[in-house]
Amino acid sequence: MNISITTPTKRHALSFFLFSLLSLIFFHPNSFAQSFSALPPDITVAQDSTGDFSNITAALASLENTDSDRIIIFIRDGVYTEQILINRPNVTLRGESRKGTRIEYDIPRRHPEQEPAALGRGVVNIFADGIILENLTIENTYPFRRHTFALFGRGTLTLTQNCDFIAEGNDTVALWARGGGLYYHANCHFQGNIDYLCPRGWAYVTNSTFYEVDTRAALWHDGGKDPRKKLVIKDSFFDGAKNYALGRYPRDSQFYLISCRFSANTQDILDTNAPDKPTDDFRWGRRAFFHDCHREGGDAPWHANNLQEAAGAPAPKEITAAWTFDGRWDPERTDAPTVTEVRIAAPDRVVEVVFSEPVTVRGNPVLKTKKGQQLRWTEVNGTNTLTFALLNPNDIPASLTVEGGTIFASLPTTHPRLADLQLKPVTKKANRKKR
Structure with missing residues (x-):
């Protein structure tokens, strides 16, 4: 001891x-x-x-x-x-x-x-x-x-x-x-x-x-x-x-x-x-x-x-x-952050992968599409949303991986909580107005 x-x-x-x-x-x-x-x-x-x-x-x-x-x-x-x-x-x-x-x-x-x-x-x-x-x-x-x-x-x-x-x-x-x-x-x-x-x-x-x-x-x-x-x-x-x-x-x-x-x-x-x-x-x-x-x-x-x-x-x-803490924080929790939504923002064809809580990225996340495209991460880190650009027309995201690193929960807990990268079905956001 x-x-x-x-x-x-x-x-x-x-x-x-x-x-x-x-x-x-x-x-x-x-x-x-x-x-x-x-x-x-x-x-x-x-x-x-x-x-x-x-x-x-x-x-x-x-x-x-x-x-x-x-x-x-x-x-x-x-x-x-x-x-x-x-x-x-x-x-x-x-x-x-x-x-x-x-x-x-x-x-x-x-x-x-x-x-x-x-x-x-x-x-x-x-x-x-x-x-x-x-x-x-x-x-x-x-x-x-x-x-x-x-x-x-x-x-x-x-x-x-x-x-x-x-x-x-x-x-x-x-x-x-x-x-x-x-x-x-x-x-x-x-x-x-x-x-x-x-x-x-x-x-x-x-x-x-x-x-x-x-x-x-x-x-x-x-x-x-x-x-x-x-x-x-x-x-x-x-x-x-x-x-x-x-x-x-x-x-x-x-x-x-x-x-x-x-x-x-x-x-x-x-x-x-x-x-x-x-x-x-x-x-x-x-x-x-x-x-x-x-x-x-x-x-x-x-x-x-x-x-x-x-x-x-x-x-x-x-x-x-x-x-x-009256349910506002559980520092002993062990559950993984999960993907709750995958959104495509038109007309820019930006893909947003939304997690159940804020996450930290280490390494290079890669979003692969059904047609084999690999989308680049925009490097916005520490929120509950990872953004990737740019998706080709008539294609959809298929899988999320991380090269040389991991994605984990940002909130303080006694043990690290690595994210579950399984994607959800795609939803579309409203078109952005052109300036």
């Missing part, structure tokens, strides 16, 4: 050793099995100049921010002392190894005038949708307990897997899309001080480990203005300093903890901020739901099973990523 945990300081060394040992006991090895993307990278970053770029910032700067196809950036092992801004959608940062690929930065610096301008609050800053981070470590190396964001974001549809997020201060992972975003974390490690995992909106975490470096509250959730917002954590292990609080209520929140394990140091979610009467920030009262959670040294009443009190009284098996 591969549980990757970064020891924060010598002061925590013994606690962390016990934490790692307990994690190995509580979790079955198969629960951490990961299948990382088999898709080849588009860009390689290597500090020894054997890749396309020697730093991550330069690789990201080479991208066209208006494009929407998925770009995979492979980062070879090394310590990258950079503050990163991702403002182009559908980018994957994939490390060579979880321990070996490290993105580090000291924020806030002791000399604020030296900080890079307008990059964001964190070491890695996400200002676009559909970002994937996998197989790497992000650490804010600022040594004091202030707000020390490792991962900060305003985008939605953010997916992380097999990552460590490390800080000594507050708000280690703060994904704060305006109005609330959708965030998925699998096989990750979270470490920090108060509110070190603090999503706004909808978040799902599975097969992960948590460590609170102080006696403050580990979890925070902004569930305001929409009662469906929730933070769901399944099959995960929590530890920290003696008598630390599992979470707190600064505003409306909704916590689901399913089949989790707590060390003996773990205490209940704090309600110290909650008012006696409803307010704009506290409309729905305490919403902390547990099922099959256990605490080292003996269970406590505060984590007793109470799913029947949640809205809709969901059964444990219903609580999945898709359920968490």
Whole structure:
């Protein structure tokens, strides 16, 4: 079993050793099995100049921010002392190894005038949708307990897997899309001080480990203005300093903890901020739901099973990523994008192959016709439609293949989803008006 945990300081060394040992006991090895993307990278970053770029910032700067196809950036092992801004959608940062690929930065610096301008609050800053981070470590190396964001974001549809997020201060992972975003974390490690995992909106975490470096509250959730917002954590292990609080209520929140394990140091979610009467920030009262959670040294009443009190009284098996996101995103889906329609636009005789969702093209798609013609792709990438030109009169498309590549779903999921290229019967669009 591969549980990757970064020891924060010598002061925590013994606690962390016990934490790692307990994690190995509580979790079955198969629960951490990961299948990382088999898709080849588009860009390689290597500090020894054997890749396309020697730093991550330069690789990201080479991208066209208006494009929407998925770009995979492979980062070879090394310590990258950079503050990163991702403002182009559908980018994957994939490390060579979880321990070996490290993105580090000291924020806030002791000399604020030296900080890079307008990059964001964190070491890695996400200002676009559909970002994937996998197989790497992000650490804010600022040594004091202030707000020390490792991962900060305003985008939605953010997916992380097999990552460590490390800080000594507050708000280690703060994904704060305006109005609330959708965030998925699998096989990750979270470490920090108060509110070190603090999503706004909808978040799902599975097969992960948590460590609170102080006696403050580990979890925070902004569930305001929409009662469906929730933070769901399944099959995960929590530890920290003696008598630390599992979470707190600064505003409306909704916590689901399913089949989790707590060390003996773990205490209940704090309600110290909650008012006696409803307010704009506290409309729905305490919403902390547990099922099959256990605490080292003996269970406590505060984590007793109470799913029947949640809205809709969901059964444990219903609580999945898709359920968490209210059906708007399923990052664990495995179905293939399919062709839903093939259209011929007259008089230009342009052929449009429409897929069930946005797709990314790698290689050279070739549309072959019934009479043997091979139509050229127009290179419009990242949408749900591939366009080919020009079809001869009295001919129809017959098959779609890809030379030297593949077509796959652009949306972030835990596994790549290659497209099914089987064509549908042809339909004709209305004639375009001549100018």
